[in-house]
Amino acid sequence: MKRILxxxxxxxxxLALFGCGGKANEPSKTPGGTDQPGKPAEGGSxxxxxxxxxxxxxxxxxxxxxxGAKLYINKVNAEGGVNGKQIEIVEYDDKGDGTxxxxxxTRMVDNDGITxxxxxxxxxxxxxxxxxxxxxxxxxxxxxxxxxGVTYNEDTDTxxxxxxxxxxxxxxxxxxxxxxxxxxxGAKTAAVIYETGNDYxxxxxxxxVKAAQEIGIxxxxxxxxxxxxxxxxxxxxxxxxxxxxxxFSPNYYEDDGMIVTQARQVGVTGTFLGGDGWAKxxxxxxxxxxEGSYYCSAYAxxxxxxxxxxxxxxxxxxxxxxxxxxxxxGYDAAVVLxxxxxxxxxxxLTAGTDEYKAAVIEAMKNTSAVGVTSQYSFDEFxxxxxxxxxxxxxxxxxxxxRMF
Amino acid sequence: xxxxxxxxxxxxxxxxxxxxxxxxxxxxxxxxxxxxxLNFAHGDIIMxxxxxxxxxxxxxxxxxxxxxxxxxxxxxLLGVIIEKVAYTPLRKSPRLSLLITAxxxxxxxxxxxxxxxGAGSKTMPAIVSGPNLYIGSVNLSFVAIVTIVVSLISMAIxxxxxxxxxxxxxMRAVSEDMGTAQLMGISVNKTISFTFAIGSAxxxxxxxxxxxxxxxxxxxxxxxxxxxxFVAAVLGGIGSIPGAMIGGFAxxxxxxxxxxxxxxxxxxxxxxxxxxxxxxxxxxxxxxREIKEKV
Numbered sequence: 159m160k161r162i163l164x165x166x167x168x169x170x171x172x173l174a175l176f177g178c179g180g181k182a183n184e185p186s187k188t189p190g191g192t193d194q195p196g197k198p199a200e201g202g203s204x205x206x207x208x209x210x211x212x213x214x215x216x217x218x219x220x221x222x223x224x225x226g227a228k229l230y231i232n233k234v235n236a237e238g239g240v241n242g243k244q245i246e247i248v249e250y251d252d253k254g255d256g257t258x259x260x261x262x263x264t265r266m267v268d269n270d271g272i273t274x275x276x277x278x279x280x281x282x283x284x285x286x287x288x289x290x291x292x293x294x295x296x297x298x299x300x301x302x303x304x305x306x307g308v309t310y311n312e313d314t315d316t317x318x319x320x321x322x323x324x325x326x327x328x329x330x331x332x333x334x335x336x337x338x339x340x341x342x343x344g345a346k347t348a349a350v351i352y353e354t355g356n357d358y359x360x361x362x363x364x365x366x367v368k369a370a371q372e373i374g375i376x377x378x379x380x381x382x383x384x385x386x387x388x389x390x391x392x393x394x395x396x397x398x399x400x401x402x403x404x405x406f407s408p409n410y411y412e413d414d415g416m417i418v419t420q421a422r423q424v425g426v427t428g429t430f431l432g433g434d435g436w437a438k439x440x441x442x443x444x445x446x447x448x449e450g451s452y453y454c455s456a457y458a459x460x461x462x463x464x465x466x467x468x469x470x471x472x473x474x475x476x477x478x479x480x481x482x483x484x485x486x487x488g489y490d491a492a493v494v495l496x497x498x499x500x501x502x503x504x505x506x507l508t509a510g511t512d513e514y515k516a517a518v519i520e521a522m523k524n525t526s527a528v529g530v531t532s533q534y535s536f537d538e539f540x541x542x543x544x545x546x547x548x549x550x551x552x553x554x555x556x557x558x559x560r561m562f
Numbered sequence: 563x564x565x566x567x568x569x570x571x572x573x574x575x576x577x578x579x580x581x582x583x584x585x586x587x588x589x590x591x592x593x594x595x596x597x598x599x600l601n602f603a604h605g606d607i608i609m610x611x612x613x614x615x616x617x618x619x620x621x622x623x624x625x626x627x628x629x630x631x632x633x634x635x636x637x638x639l640l641g642v643i644i645e646k647v648a649y650t651p652l653r654k655s656p657r658l659s660l661l662i663t664a665x666x667x668x669x670x671x672x673x674x675x676x677x678x679x680g681a682g683s684k685t686m687p688a689i690v691s692g693p694n695l696y697i698g699s700v701n702l703s704f705v706a707i708v709t710i711v712v713s714l715i716s717m718a719i720x721x722x723x724x725x726x727x728x729x730x731x732x733m734r735a736v737s738e739d740m741g742t743a744q745l746m747g748i749s750v751n752k753t754i755s756f757t758f759a760i761g762s763a764x765x766x767x768x769x770x771x772x773x774x775x776x777x778x779x780x781x782x783x784x785x786x787x788x789x790x791x792f793v794a795a796v797l798g799g800i801g802s803i804p805g806a807m808i809g810g811f812a813x814x815x816x817x818x819x820x821x822x823x824x825x826x827x828x829x830x831x832x833x834x835x836x837x838x839x840x841x842x843x844x845x846x847x848x849x850x851r852e853i854k855e856k857v
Contacts, residue, residue, distance in 0.1 A: 355827075392575050
């Protein structure tokens, strides 16, 4: 009896799986090329892929990235293209799913013959594509995939030399804030307080401590707390005893608000620094306690002239919409890629060939392209070295301070 | 900062959180003393109190005094309502049914708060504020002083109430022997309701003090707080009023020093290890009397 039941269950499961599989294999509609009226290019064209989740749960991210990237490429085409050639966008939707992403990528390579890829949007889908793109040396740049595994496989110690990204990865913020503390605030001593067991907080803290030691800030107190804690007085009393110039608190905003409030109560007077988890912290602590704190972020609306120009162009192209960080990074990904295409064209190579792709990768690796959010260069793991937005808290408001 | 002033600072941190634990532990202990019920909904009364402060001050924009009065009055009322609705009908049932009902009330309060106000935490406005004091190199925060002083005053009033008034005498009589007390003409129902009211009023004061120190209210904030206070009540000897105070301060100070030596991750673990140790070694707690089972 049990065996029959098990068999039936297995069958049902198998059918259910086939059902899903069938759906997944239906050709997905590709709304690509809508912005590309198929101008016959005089000097031929360069095909690049644009891949991301433009439908489904995470569509907000994908649509913004795609709009940003298309905004720049359309601009380049309108100005005459690269070396007289129009850039042709082949756009696919991966719905944020790894299998869909790989299917779409295979189609782009086999049917469309792309030369380079902007994508994907989510880390998971991007990693899936990387495993296909790395062996064939396809130049690839993601606007928003933050996972370390996108450009580097820790197990095999392999850097995926063909893959780049324009968003900074989490630990980068810790490094940034250490340099900011030393170079702008002139800090000599620092303390850290972080949630143990939270990858984000620990990653930022480790990077901060490492960078601080390298540039000569002494880390005088290293205090942890566990998830759900509301009382940080004991740790903060330890920190107060050391009287550090800056306190780095790379946690999420609710905890950060509580930490700052209690820190002032137990007599911590140093400047607080944080990562992008601090956004909206002003709702969680008083203006007086937060006054003069800094945190870093990837994007701030209306911050620099470049951002203002981008916002105006974006609004003009997309019915007055205000771009977010994802749109700006999508734009920047296109900037870095097109800059590399120019370098490959300058060598007189033919788009689509292996030499051309290698030249594009080579050019991206040594890029100094200037996008909306920063100028770019890449480190040994193909992660961007770029400016972060520094936000200062003044009078209970989170105000753009500078690019750093 | 010298080692000594460091120790004093940490002691003050401990006394501050300990006084909130003590106020809540008192509510646990009094209710247990009178009807042998571990009122696990007690921690959630704190949560409701914190939200009352938030609503009166942040949403309605009323001054702190109104918020404090509303929280204490609201908690008192809530405590009595819970007793009338959930516990009185079960007075004759096995104690396990009461315990399970208490857990049910706790979940009910948490979920209703989540439904009405949302799962995210709300930020409290500053209820009291003042300058930090310095004694030598020891920094005394204004909030810490207020917390410790207010809870000590509350405890003094409670002691007078229990020892010197007629109602206090009735409470002691009912907790000693409910049947005989009734025969002596004491209204048991009234006395039990009064006990819940006092316990919940202390929870209301605890809620205000907690909100001063940790200015965030969330639907589940009461559960860990309630458990810690429960451990404090057991440590002090459940049913004993001075025991609850001592237990509360002891747990607060212990937590402060565990965190101070860098074992903050173990803070909760140490507190619950205390519970296990007390139950193994001296189940009656520090101040508890051993009561012979009446046959």
